Amino acid sequence: MQGKEDKYTQQTPFSTSQAGTGMMVLNPLKRTLTPLDYSLRRRSDVGSIIARHQAIDDANSLASIDRPPSEVEELPPAKIYHPLSIHVLALLMPASIFGVLARLGLQALATYNGQSVFPLAYVQATGCFIMGIGLKMKVPFGNFYGPLYTAMTTGFCGSLTTFSGWQVDVFDSWVNTGQFHRGGLRDVVDGLTKTWVTLVLSLASLQLGIYVCGLAQPYFPAPRPPTKNVRYTLTILAILTYAAAFPAYFLLPHNFRHQTTAALLFSYPGTLTRYLLSLNLNPRLKTLPLGTYMANSLGTALLGFFHVLQGLPSAVSPNTCSLLQGLGDGYCGCLTTISTFAAEIIASEGWKAWTYTIISWITGQLLLLVIMGSSFWGGRVKEQMTCSFQTS
Numbered sequence: 001m002q003g004k005e006d007k008y009t010q011q012t013p014f015s016t017s018q019a020g021t022g023m024m025v026l027n028p029l030k031r032t033l034t035p036l037d038y039s040l041r042r043r044s045d046v047g048s049i050i051a052r053h054q055a056i057d058d059a060n061s062l063a064s065i066d067r068p069p070s071e072v073e074e075l076p077p078a079k080i081y082h083p084l085s086i087h088v089l090a091l092l093m094p095a096s097i098f099g100v101l102a103r104l105g106l107q108a109l110a111t112y113n114g115q116s117v118f119p120l121a122y123v124q125a126t127g128c129f130i131m132g133i134g135l136k137m138k139v140p141f142g143n144f145y146g147p148l149y150t151a152m153t154t155g156f157c158g159s160l161t162t163f164s165g166w167q168v169d170v171f172d173s174w175v176n177t178g179q180f181h182r183g184g185l186r187d188v189v190d191g192l193t194k195t196w197v198t199l200v201l202s203l204a205s206l207q208l209g210i211y212v213c214g215l216a217q218p219y220f221p222a223p224r225p226p227t228k229n230v231r232y233t234l235t236i237l238a239i240l241t242y243a244a245a246f247p248a249y250f251l252l253p254h255n256f257r258h259q260t261t262a263a264l265l266f267s268y269p270g271t272l273t274r275y276l277l278s279l280n281l282n283p284r285l286k287t288l289p290l291g292t293y294m295a296n297s298l299g300t301a302l303l304g305f306f307h308v309l310q311g312l313p314s315a316v317s318p319n320t321c322s323l324l325q326g327l328g329d330g331y332c333g334c335l336t337t338i339s340t341f342a343a344e345i346i347a348s349e350g351w352k353a354w355t356y357t358i359i360s361w362i363t364g365q366l367l368l369l370v371i372m373g374s375s376f377w378g379g380r381v382k383e384q385m386t387c388s389f390q391t392s
Helices: 002-007 035-043 046-051 059-063 086-110 120-136 138-145 147-160 163-175 184-219 228-243 245-251 255-284 290-310 318-335 339-347 350-377
Strands: 010-012 029-031
Touching: 046 120, 046 138, 046 184, 046 339, 059 255, 086 120, 086 147, 086 228, 086 255, 086 318, 120 138, 120 147, 120 163, 120 184, 120 339, 138 147, 147 255, 147 318, 147 339, 163 184, 163 290, 163 318, 163 350, 184 339, 228 245, 245 255, 255 290, 255 318, 290 318, 290 339, 290 350, 339 350
Parallel strands: none
Antiparallel strands: none
């Protein structure tokens, strides 16, 4: 029996617990799992696994973060929805829209003269906190209505948080696009600050969400599952919500386009692309979630490309500028995610977590160095945006 227990010894670098305090710290913890622990780890949802400060050692379990609740959570067949079910895909539509609106709203609220915290910090922390609640609630969501889990985590939190925006923000610090009066060393410090603060804040917020949900969950009774008519009504309303983004883009004042409505048009395609990449690629590698990695890398490259187009010396038309802004805020913002990225880091074992984090960050910065850096330093593109938007 001792040999079996030793087989499941693990090391989790990002999440540990101080005895008797319930506080999360960022120190290594080596722990030996019993066969019972291992059985629970295989059967439990990801949120419960993270709450027990354990790690996931197989790609299929890690890939379940984006999937709706299934037989892994021991649900009856009648409550299991296929990942590509119309109910699951439809609820991603309004979730993506509300995620984009929340991100743009938080950024606008946190952007002001003399700000002491960069705006994306609030975005990432909020999205990861809600993601933690969703992960912990996966089984109750499955017993109630499984597609709501995917809408909340993959849809809303994935669209609220943004990996590509974080990467561009860090790169802007390296090259000092704000033209602040500071030396090159301060540029490096600023970029490193945005890097580690985002990582620590995101990981801590996700764990806090799981912890708070675990405390509150016993005090809320489980609601009755919706009837068939209610489920289909929700699906129809979800589709109509996204469809309303198209007349909103054309009928609302033009100055709304670059601020909001253009982003709403591209929000769902971005989320859907990330979701499909996750379903198809995440289970393929044990070393890292390939689908999330590809989504974050692709979205970062595209966002860098759109920034280059917005900085061309001969400015493009206002309508094109609005569409480029919408592609950046909507498609790239929803294609990339910090919330799922943080959950995958915490749930990964030892060196896999470190490797995944470092490779993802380096890939994003190298892509921006090739796309944005070569354009800036070649003198063909200005570091500041030359796009002009319609104001009426």
